[in-house]
Amino acid sequence: MVSQNQLFRTGPLASVLAKIGVAITGGGLILFVLAHMFGNLQVFLGPDTFNLYAYKMQHMVLLWPARIGLLAIFVAHMGLVFLLTRQNSVARPVGYASYEPIQSTVASRYMLQTGVVILLFVVYHLLHFTLHRVHYPDSTVGFAAQIEYQTPPYVGQQMHNAYDMVVYSFQQPVVALVYVLAQLFLAAHLWHGGQSLFQTIGMKNENRRALLTRVGPLLAMVVLIGNCSIPIAVLLNILQASSTA
Amino acid sequence: MHFTLKIWRQENADVAGGIQTYEVDDISGDTSFLEMLDILNDQLESDGGLPVAFDHDCREGICGTCSLMINGTPHGPETTTTCQLHMRSFQDGDTIFIEPWRAAAFPVVRDLVVDRSAFDRIIRAGGFVSIDTGSAQDANNTPIPKDDADYAFDAATCIGCGACVAACKNASAMLFVSAKVSHLAHVPQGDAERRGRVLSMVDTMDAEGFGSCTNYTDCEAACPKAISTDHIAVLNREFIRAKIGRTT
Amino acid sequence: MELADVPAQPVKKRNRMKLDAKIPEGPIQEKWSRYRNKLKLVNPSNKRKFRVIVVGSGLAGASAAATMSELGYAVDCFCFQDSPRRAHSIAAQGGINAAKNYPGDGDSIYRLFYDTVKGGDFRSREANVHRLAEVSGLIIDQCVAQGVPFAREYGGLLDNRSFGGAQVSRTFYARGQTGQQLLIGAYSALSRQVASGNVRMFTRMEMLDVVVVDGRASGIVTRNLVTGEVESHAADAVVLATGGYANVFFLSTNAMGCNVTAAYRAYKKGAGFANPCFTQIHPTCIPVAGDHQSKLTLMSESLRNDGRVWVPQQVGDTRPPNEIPDAERDYFLERKYPSFGNLTPRDVASRSAKEVCDEGRGVGKTGLGVYLDFRDATARMGRDTVAAKYGNLFDMYQRITDENPYQVPMRIFPAPHYTMGGLWVDYNLMSTVEGLFVIGEANFSDHGANRLGASALMQGLADGYFILPATIGNYFAQLGISHQTVSPDHAEFKQAEQGCTTRLNRLLNASGNRTVDSFHKELGRIMWENCGMSRNAEGLEKALQQIPELREEFWKNVKVMGAGEELNLSLEKAGRVADFLEFGELMCRDALTRNESCGGHFREEYQTPEGEAVRDDEQYCHSAVWEYTGDDAVPIRNEEQLEFEYVELALRSYK
Known part of the structure; x- marks a missing residue:
């Protein structure tokens, strides 16, 4: 037993433990978001690099374990938040007629809402680019789904034309707009979550606080700019389709 | 000065309450907020009405008895307690909302008076050092680095008023609990029981029905003693240490 | 009451009250340790059979309740606040004295004792003050062990400062919040005992009367401030730790809730009230x-x-x-x-x-x-x-x-700011009512006519942690284990409950048109003008006329809104003010009959041409102990002679 004093009692799932779970899974998701972003930014290195990257990701040995792991983290993050939110909502049954937040950021107060938007976006994003069920470009706009690789050592290898898929998709302003808007929500979520997690895992103190508190906004800006750069570059014709069907 | 007061009135815990409107006149800026309520109560009693019940005692900002959500902020616009707030912090003609602390763990007793005994129960769960009277060694046998003692003091200045809970969107008591955990984690006397203390206090906090901490930090801004949320990080650290540390 | 002389002391007057201070034999340095060795003990397994009620949860009350519970007694602790942590001890700022001599500047138990006796203008009891100085160091040890974050030096050792005119640095402090930190320490010790189940804590409960059965304090009657219920609680001893009465002045540095009710009720039940005119103006x-x-x-x-x-x-x-x-x-x-x-x-x-x-x-x-x-x-x-x-x-x-x-x-x-006067207690801290103990500011014992800075915290904690828990055991041992706790259904309890209810109803039914506060303010003005920083016979006589008139008007013309069976702050206030209206008279009477100037009591008739106080050790080297004789009767002034063997009675000069 952990408790040394019979006066002390401990229960199964403490709110603090749940919070630490949210922080750690959130940290994992942040790492994924960063890796995902840097992977995608290879689109600026040209079709071959980007398609090869997509190809390698698709044919990774641990693809499914990784997907399942990521899904587990995502679900755990949401599940713990669900438990905590339920606790929080019963903690104040009668609200205030007048309530003024003092120093909390807007981002911190709307974590649940931004999180839900992100969840919806992730579903859309998977339907779009992974499962190819919505807004997937077709040959009528000139999109060729398969393409022959041009650079050694994979010359002649047939690959999914991920590069053109991105470009043709984002040439539809609605799609580009959805992605940009979603990134705003993601950035808001990271603005708070990206620094709050250090507090929750106990890393902040008087000396580190100022520094660690800046991590969230920094992360939010990096992800916002990085991820939005792709649809915007497409709309501005900086990125153009590599082939036509 | 003249003020329009919108005050929560509720006869007891079992009946519904509501906001009532009152007017007070000729209030000097040097009047404290509670003295302004005294004046209102005098006025109400003279007119045969029931005075507004509110908690207060020392009126010098240290006992932690006074409360009040004033225009949506615990203890009003200054970093102090309601009893040390003066009417010069308001503009002539202002409308002021006065409500009780709102939390499931702080049920309303009457009007603006709430029951904060949940805080006492959290302290009973571990906010102490188990030392019987008379068994202490000489006070100077254990030197404590000044910085540690000062940091412990910063946490120990908590007056248990509950403003942190009132300010928190989640009605979380983490700042209160962390202040005691951090106080006793920064003095060697608290060392022997530190693992059990944090787990037990957090457990009781949850059982009392407070919300969880999502790091809004409104609590530290509302705290009349300006206790920093850094102490919440200390609690989290202590908690992790207790969970993954040695279990024998 | 028994007619008795105070033994071995020059008796000038025959007292009606038996005022045996029970000061132990022996040289002053050894009185307390010798006495402790002789105190009767209660077998550990029998301690839980004794129940003690502690009224008040400030430094004295909380520390006493916690310590007695640690020893094994069953404790019921009452406070009118919503939590024991809010008692007014919390507001003490400056510090707490202890004869530790850590700075090595020549302090000693004797010096602390001497300074306290002299500071009190030779109107305190030597043996008590010496004991206070003896245990002062233990208090610091105890508080540090509880985790109280006293100010420290860079070497990690405790810092001391000179305070309130002391010529040595013997004051331990925690910024300007020493009282808060010490109270939180005592409160945490109390919380630990509540968690153990040994202390039952009753908050928002106000004591309205003490119940005396067969000459022994056997319990109290309280009003539950939330529900308005009037209830009886029985025990084998009652401890009052209910603080001072400076709110008799209306404006004071005391918390709004501080009141004289508990002490005054005890006085009406036979406890002598000592030196009520000794008040400190900060x-x-x-x-x-x-x-x-x-x-x-x-x-x-x-x-x-x-x-x-x-x-x-x-x-x-x-x-x-x-x-x-x-x-x-x-x-x-x-x-x-x-x-x-x-x-x-x-x-x-x-x-x-x-x-x-x-x-x-x-x-x-x-x-x-x-x-x-x-x-x-x-x-x-x-x-x-x-x-x-x-x-x-x-x-x-x-x-x-x-x-x-x-x-x-x-x-x-x-x-x-503070009241040195209070219920008279003997060396065991027991009042003139058997089994009724009084500790902290509520008793009169250690500060004489004036309290030195940083001594109140010391006295409260000395009484609560170290003295009462030892002496109360002696009382229980004398009661014996065959002693039966009186039932709360006993006729005395019922009668006391009835009395309290009747009084509450009288207040509620007065249906006059003046608010409670207006009476309190008027009383405060009378007291401040005539019994404040300086007093004279004429003013005091005038006050003794005005106060009964005001009291009479109060009962006719007070307006208390609301009902009795609910949280009713005006009713609480009214009850307290009603007692102040009687107590103020006692205070003025005491001031009028002490024809000298000493400490906080300055009578304009007794001063040097330069305006310095003139003490009269011939006539007034005693504590005046007032005995209640009925609502309309003049109380009797008894005297406890004070003897100074170790500190020479001297003119208190700070020139």
Whole structure:
């Protein structure tokens, strides 16, 4: 037993433990978001690099374990938040007629809402680019789904034309707009979550606080700019389709 | 000065309450907020009405008895307690909302008076050092680095008023609990029981029905003693240490 | 009551009350240790059979409840606040004395004892004060072990400062919040015992009466402040730790809830009330600003360590303070008391401030104030050092007055702060009612006619942690284990409950048209004018006429709204004010019959041509112990002679 004093009692799932779970899974998701972003930014290195990257990701040995792991983290993050939110909502049954937040950021107060938007976006994003069920470009706009690789050592290898898929998709302003808007929500979520997690895992103190508190906004800006750069570059014709069907 | 007061009135815990409107006149800026309520109560009693019940005692900002959500902020616009707030912090003609602390763990007793005994129960769960009277060694046998003692003091200045809970969107008591955990984690006397203390206090906090901490930090801004949320990080650290540390 | 002489002491008067102080034999240094060795003990397995009620949860109450519970007694602790942590001990700022001699500046138990007896103007009991000094060091050990974060030096050892005129540094402190930190320590010890199940804690419960069965205190009657229920609680002993009565002045530095009710009820049940006129007026309070004011705020006396007190030399000098040149300032404390200067004891400093204001040289809008100036301190130490030492006090001052004390001198004026008088207790801290113990500010024992700074916390904790838990065991051992706790259904309890209910109903049904506060304010004015910082026979006689008239009007014309069976703050206040209206009379009577000036009691008739107090050791080297004889009867003044074997009775001079 952990408790040394019979006066002390401990229960199964403490709110603090749940919070630490949210922080750690959130940290994992942040790492994924960063890796995902840097992977995608290879689109600026040209079709071959980007398609090869997509190809390698698709044919990774641990693809499914990784997907399942990521899904587990995502679900755990949401599940713990669900438990905590339920606790929080019963903690104040009668609200205030007048309530003024003092120093909390807007981002911190709307974590649940931004999180839900992100969840919806992730579903859309998977339907779009992974499962190819919505807004997937077709040959009528000139999109060729398969393409022959041009650079050694994979010359002649047939690959999914991920590069053109991105470009043709984002040439539809609605799609580009959805992605940009979603990134705003993601950035808001990271603005708070990206620094709050250090507090929750106990890393902040008087000396580190100022520094660690800046991590969230920094992360939010990096992800916002990085991820939005792709649809915007497409709309501005900086990125153009590599082939036509 | 003249003020329009919108005050929560509720006869007891079992009946519904509501906001009532009152007017007070000729209030000097040097009047404290509670003295302004005294004046209102005098006025109400003279007119045969029931005075507004509110908690207060020392009126010098240290006992932690006074409360009040004033225009949506615990203890009003200054970093102090309601009893040390003066009417010069308001503009002539202002409308002021006065409500009780709102939390499931702080049920309303009457009007603006709430029951904060949940805080006492959290302290009973571990906010102490188990030392019987008379068994202490000489006070100077254990030197404590000044910085540690000062940091412990910063946490120990908590007056248990509950403003942190009132300010928190989640009605979380983490700042209160962390202040005691951090106080006793920064003095060697608290060392022997530190693992059990944090787990037990957090457990009781949850059982009392407070919300969880999502790091809004409104609590530290509302705290009349300006206790920093850094102490919440200390609690989290202590908690992790207790969970993954040695279990024998 | 038994007719008895006080043994082995020169008796001038025959007392009706039996006032045996039970001071143990032997040299003063050994009295307490010898006595403790002789105290009867209760077998550990039998302790739980004894139940003790503790009323009040301040330093004395919380520490006593916790310690007695640790020893194994069953404890019921009551407080009127919503939590035991809110008792007014929490507001003490400056520090706590202990004869540790850590700085090596020559302090000792004897010196602390001597300073306390002298500071109390030779109106306290030597043996009690020596015991207080003896246990003072243990208090610090105990509090540090609880985790109380006292101020420390860079080496990690405890810091001490000189306080309230002491010439050694023996005051331990925790910034300006020593009382808070000590109370939280005692509260945490109490919380631990509540968690163990040994202490039952009753909050928002006000004691309305003490119940005496067959001459022994057997329980109390309380009113549940939330439900209004009047209930009986029985026990084998009752401990009152209910604080002082400075709120009799309406405006004081006490919390709004502080009251005399518990002590006064005990007095009416046969406990002698000692020296009620010994009240302390603290010199460094923020002056009154207006009629609406509900209380006065104290600023730590430590401000006088560096601040200089002055008024303009000229009457009617209304220039802003910073424009008055040094030559036209009167640093009156430094002038009159060159060796102690601004650090003269509280009673002396307060009276001097009153004198200069009476001369018309007071400052501020009301003319009731003197300057406390940090100009020279800032020049000497730098603003940062001043801010580090006094920053929180300066902030508090600025918040209340809207003036910046870094730029303009503070204005201060004396205010009622502490009451040395209280229920008479013997060496065991037991009152004249068997089984009724009184500790902390509520008793009269250790401070004589004036309390030194940083001694109240010491006394409260000494009584609660170390003295009462030892002596109460002796009482229980004498009761014996065959002793049966009186049932709360006993006729005495029922009668007491009935009495309380009747009184509450009388208040509710008075249906007059004056608010409770207006009576309290009027009483406060009478007391402040006639029984405040200086008193004279004429004024006191006038007060003794006015108070009964006011009391009579109160019962006819008070207006208490609401019902009895609910949270009713006006009803609570009304009950307390009703007791103050009786108690104030007792205070004036005591002041009138003490024909000398000593400590906080200054009778204008008894002063030197220079205005210094003149004590009369021939006639008044005793504690006056008042005995209740009926609502309409004049109480009897009994005397406990005081003997000074170890400290020579001397003129208390701070020149």
